[in-house]
Amino acid sequence: ETGVTQTPRHLVMGMTNKKSLKCEQHLGHNAMYWYKQSAKKPLELMFVYNFKEQTENNSVPSRFSPECPNSSHLFLHLHTLQPEDSALYLCASSHLGLAEPYNEQFFGPGTRLTVL
């Protein structure tokens, strides 16, 4: 596997279900991100983890719960979601270092989530 992988690629769940999205990066990066992509809206940054520590939570409802057990893996645990949570969830990673002002974010292919 190379780059950033996400599983599953598609997920359909009911509002009472509990499911998890998984992201794995094979790039040796130290920062990971969750984004939500809804139709006709800008990508919304949900969570940021730097060196496994959460540094950003953009007012995301508690029904979304991130977990970063190590710098290569990122999970998004879902429970009691609403139909408006249906979207494409993208994971990204980057390398934060002192040598550059910016390090490119590499994106996974996303998980298409449908909440019934």
Place this chain on the structure above:
Amino acid sequence: AQSVTQLGSHVSVSEGALVLLRCNYSSSVPPYLFWYVQYPNQGLQLLLKYTSAATLVKGINGFEAEFKKSETSFHLTKPSAHMSDAAEYFCAVSEDGANNLFFGTGTRLTVIP
């Protein structure tokens, strides 16, 4: 506050014609600016980035963008469209150049044979 506006949610061009995708930004400090491309069923891929070096930035696949501070613009161009350029394009801005990217709503490019 930083934000990005992409004019035109859909742009259609003929194969071989000029591609121009517009992006205007708002930032309180000198920004970092990016263009990403998303092909169907794929994640976003970086096309090019502006990080305060040259104002004309060349990217992959023949794309380039020019940073114009006076117009707060960072429009994406390609001299001759190819069928494989059909995709969605996102402009993004960052003030800290690190974690926080703010994206526009995207422009879907259609290339007509």
